[in-house]
Amino acid sequence: MLSSAFFKFALKKYKMNEFDEFDEFRDRQSTIGEDGNRVWVYPKKPKGRLYNYRKLVSLVLLAIFFILPFIKVEGDPIVLFNFLERKFIIFGVMFYPQDFHLFVLSMIAFIVFIVLFTVIFGRIFCGWICPQTIFMEFVYRQIEYWIEGNYNQQRTLDKSSMNFNKLWRKGLKHLLFFLISVISVFFFLAYIVGIDRVGVIISEGPSANISGFIGLIIFSIVHYFVFAKLREQVCIIICPYGRLQGVLLDRNSIVVSYDYKRGEPRGKYNPLEDRKAHDKGDCIECGSCEAVCPTGIDIRNGTQLECINCTACIDACNSVMRRVKKPEGLIRYASERSISDNARLKFNVRILFYSVVLTGLLVLIAFLFSIRTDIESTILRQKGTMFQEYDSLHYSNIYLIQVINKTRKTLPVELKLDEPENGEIKMVGDPLVIEKGMIGEAQFLVLIKKTDLKSSNTKVEFKVMSNGKKMDEIESTFVGPNSLDRK
Numbered sequence: 428m429l430s431s432a433f434f435k436f437a438l439k440k441y442k443m444n445e446f447d448e449f450d451e452f453r454d455r456q457s458t459i460g461e462d463g464n465r466v467w468v469y470p471k472k473p474k475g476r477l478y479n480y481r482k483l484v485s486l487v488l489l490a491i492f493f494i495l496p497f498i499k500v501e502g503d504p505i506v507l508f509n510f511l512e513r514k515f516i517i518f519g520v521m522f523y524p525q526d527f528h529l530f531v532l533s534m535i536a537f538i539v540f541i542v543l544f545t546v547i548f549g550r551i552f553c554g555w556i557c558p559q560t561i562f563m564e565f566v567y568r569q570i571e572y573w574i575e576g577n578y579n580q581q582r583t584l585d586k587s588s589m590n591f592n593k594l595w596r597k598g599l600k601h602l603l604f605f606l607i608s609v610i611s612v613f614f615f616l617a618y619i620v621g622i623d624r625v626g627v628i629i630s631e632g633p634s635a636n637i638s639g640f641i642g643l644i645i646f647s648i649v650h651y652f653v654f655a656k657l658r659e660q661v662c663i664i665i666c667p668y669g670r671l672q673g674v675l676l677d678r679n680s681i682v683v684s685y686d687y688k689r690g691e692p693r694g695k696y697n698p699l700e701d702r703k704a705h706d707k708g709d710c711i712e713c714g715s716c717e718a719v720c721p722t723g724i725d726i727r728n729g730t731q732l733e734c735i736n737c738t739a740c741i742d743a744c745n746s747v748m749r750r751v752k753k754p755e756g757l758i759r760y761a762s763e764r765s766i767s768d769n770a771r772l773k774f775n776v777r778i779l780f781y782s783v784v785l786t787g788l789l790v791l792i793a794f795l796f797s798i799r800t801d802i803e804s805t806i807l808r809q810k811g812t813m814f815q816e817y818d819s820l821h822y823s824n825i826y827l828i829q830v831i832n833k834t835r836k837t838l839p840v841e842l843k844l845d846e847p848e849n850g851e852i853k854m855v856g857d858p859l860v861i862e863k864g865m866i867g868e869a870q871f872l873v874l875i876k877k878t879d880l881k882s883s884n885t886k887v888e889f890k891v892m893s894n895g896k897k898m899d900e901i902e903s904t905f906v907g908p909n910s911l912d913r914k
């Protein structure tokens with residue numbers, strides 16, 4: 428009874444953040460030892476229902492990642508982020524620098540969505556969708572388990588002195604790691620320059636594109652280093668999203684949580700013992716949850732920055748609970764509030780605020796998309812020119828038209844003068860024809876009858892047409908002589 432009372436007191440202090448002994452685990456990171464050196468994490472291979480679901484999700488996402496660069500829409504990749512040429516294609520829709528506002532708004536909406544999602548569902552993205560987790564847990568870690576065995580065999584192998592067994596296992600593992608890194612970097616590159624260009628780079632060989640190849644090798648080494656050496660440090664130290672958890676999560680956020688009310692006071696399992704009679708909770712201190720954790724933490728200490736919500740500890744604990752004939756869910760997706768107060772998710776002011784902002788942004792983006800035109804044109808009077816006397820009846824101004832063709836086909840562009848009614852347009856040079864994704868420009872004259880000019884500045888209205896279809900409307904001014912000269 429005394430120990431129970433002490434535990435309740437300690438737990439209260441711990442939750443109030445006043446009892447240093449219970450917060451000791453927060454003094455340093457799980458992967459940094461007392462001597463300041465890295466503690467290598469050897470997570471036990473997880474198994475269980477959630478792990479199987481995650482495997483399935485990862486397979487689908489990896490398949491999408493490797494197949495998407497091959498999918499084309501009218502000859503162009505379906506997704507492209509060509510920062511070098513400032514050309515972006517997202518699910519077949521082409522974006523140009525002129526659409527930058529749409530791109531920025533979409534990014535803001537995406538960030539607000541992530542924030543809202545995190546406020547409600549915690550770091551679920553990290554465990555299920557993040558490329559770092561998917562590549563680490565379902566590509567590189569699987570190779571490691573396959574070649575070096577499970578966590579205890581890996582530990583033994585690392586501790587052993589160099590021998591043939593260690594040499595070939597380590598050698599093969601790192602060779603495969605590097606090969607996968609090279610392949611992955613080529614596919615990442617395909618999202619930037621397109622799979623055809625990547626094919627050309629490969630077929631032409633390093634001599635034809637030495638700087639490109641050096642870049643690829645450097646990125647491959649970085650990629651390899653991230654998964655062979657850095658690993659969980661990316662999630663714990665480098666990833667900005669991970670660092671934001673402290674401000675995004677609150678007591679209502681649903682995260683992977685240990686039900687301390689049910690689990691404590693923890694105690695070793697004895698099948699002959701009546702745990703209730705001995706005031707023991709459901710946690711049997713088996714350490715399975717800690718053993719599978721890829722970031723090396725003990726979830727029973729509470730929500731921690733290192734937790735990527737991978738659910739491995741849920742599966743591990745559920746399997747233990749089944750074995751000791753206790754209900755599953757001692758570790759589960761739950762909010763701190765739901766555990767401490769047995770309360771359901773509350774729609775608080777923060778969630779409401781983010782939802783309103785997100786809805787507003789989505790409406791704005793939808794509106795901007797709806798008014799997005801296939802071409803974007805500008806017409807400016809030629810710099811440094813005034814009016815000219817074209818013939819005895821007309822004055823003329825010279826203009827420059829610039830048109831961006833955002834469509835996937837070559838567009839012939841014609842101009843019509845809407846106002847003034849009797850004005851005329853005379854193109855200079857060849858008719859304007861613009862290839863897909865290109866910018867075209869041409870000069871043209873506008874002729875207006877001297878008798879039609881009522882002031883020195885006359886409004887002119889143009890229609891930009893293509894294949895008989897109106898694409899854009901532009902206003903400009905026609906400069907004429909002042910009233911005295913016209914007389």
Ligand code: SF4
Pocket residue numbers: 683716719720721722723724725726733734735736737738739740741
């Ligand atoms: S505590 Fe559990 S959910 Fe969090 S990283 Fe470790 S195993 Fe994954």
Ligand code: SF4
Pocket residue numbers: 685690709710711712713714715716717727743744747757758
């Ligand atoms: S796996 Fe479950 S029972 Fe075992 S130590 Fe972790 S919380 Fe306790």
